[in-house]
Amino acid sequence: MATLSCQFHLAIHRLPCNARVRPSFSCSVQPSQSNIKVVINGAAKEIGRAAVIAVTKARGMEVAGAVDSYCVGExxxxVCDMEEPLEIPIVNDLTMVLGSISQSKETGVVVDFTKPSAVYDNVKQATAFGLRSVVYVPRITVDTISALSAFCEKASMGCLVAPTLSIGSILLQQAAISASFHYNNVEIVESRAHATDLPSPDAIQIANNLSNLGQIYNREDLSTDVSARGQVLGEDGVRVHSMVLPGLPSSTTVYFSGPGECLTAGHRSTPSNMISQMCSASCQAYSWLLERLPDSSI
Structure with a gap:
């Protein structure tokens, strides 16, 4: 598609009194910047469907491929319950989609919602075809992140690994780190409607962040091994308590205490808000990646 731009030039000369002054103008046709092609890997998942909707509504982006092992051909x-079909079938061959975008020489990005064991190979394939990657895969290991970092450094190609797409969760982690320097006692309490992975990735992430600051918490309770006192994560005494009750909203609360006071920092998410945050954060992540990661970064 091309855009039509008009430039007006007004020239006034000394003319006889009865002469008319006529403005002159010229038009030039300039090519417009094409949309960024986005490939959703794990498109049939709930978060993948949310990303498809987010990209469809975002400016300057379009869904160029949907990859998954479920709902193939649909x-x-x-699948996303959109009013009109996108005329993009779900396929289970990432290489085929990457090859198509590479041949068109369009700017592209792959968003990976698959699983930890597949992330490295997926990023490697995307990089081989000249596409950057955004990775959101819970419980991705430190070894995988290190391997991705080393690979992207050699390939001079950016990759963004997002531990969470929830804005509130990230703010809670930052608040917990700030508070940890002022308190010697901390415990994490979380609630979930269903028992999936316990402790949750959010609780584990917060506990890991607090355990890497050189602080020992709950010194008077370190040797307690009573189950009711919760699970100790790491070696620095951070305890986690997990509640699982149908109907409960997902929440994570961090309790800090010191002489004569208690500080509470928490985050709660509802299904509708979660999808909205995913959509918003996904679009922000894609834009941020393409604008700020021209070289190797992770």
Missing amino acids: DIGK
Whole structure:
């Protein structure tokens, strides 16, 4: 598609009194910047469907491929319950989609929602075809992140690994780190409607962050091994308590205490807000990646 731009030039000369002054103008046709092609890997998942909707609504981006081992052959627009189909079938061959975008020489990015064991190979494939990657895969290991960092450094290609797409969760982690320097006692309490992975990735992430600061917490309770006191994560005494009750909203609360006071920092998410945050944060992540990661970064 091309855009039409008009430039007006007004020239006034000394003319006889009865002469008319006519403005002159010229038009030039300039090519417009094409949309960024986004490939959703793990498109049939709940978060993948949310990303498809987010990209469809975002400016300057368009869904160029949907990859998953489920719902193969179905239109991704219909899978996402959109009003109109996107005419993009779900395929289970990432290489085929990457090859198509590479041949068109369009700017592209792959968003990976698959699983920890597949992330490295997926990023490697995307890089081989000249596409950057955004990775959101819970419980991705430190070894995998280190391997990705080393690979991206050699390939001079950016990759963004997002531990969470929840804005509130990230703010809670930052608040917990700030508070940890002022308190010697801390415990994490979380609630979930269903028992999936316990402790949750959010609780584990917060505990790991607090355990790497050189602080020993709950010194008077370190030797307690009573189950009711919760699970100790790491070696620095951070305890986690997990509640699982149907109907409970997902929440994570960090309790700090010191002489004569208690500080509470928490985050709660509802299903509708979670999808909204995913959509918003996904678009922000894609834009941030393409604008700020021209070289190797992770």
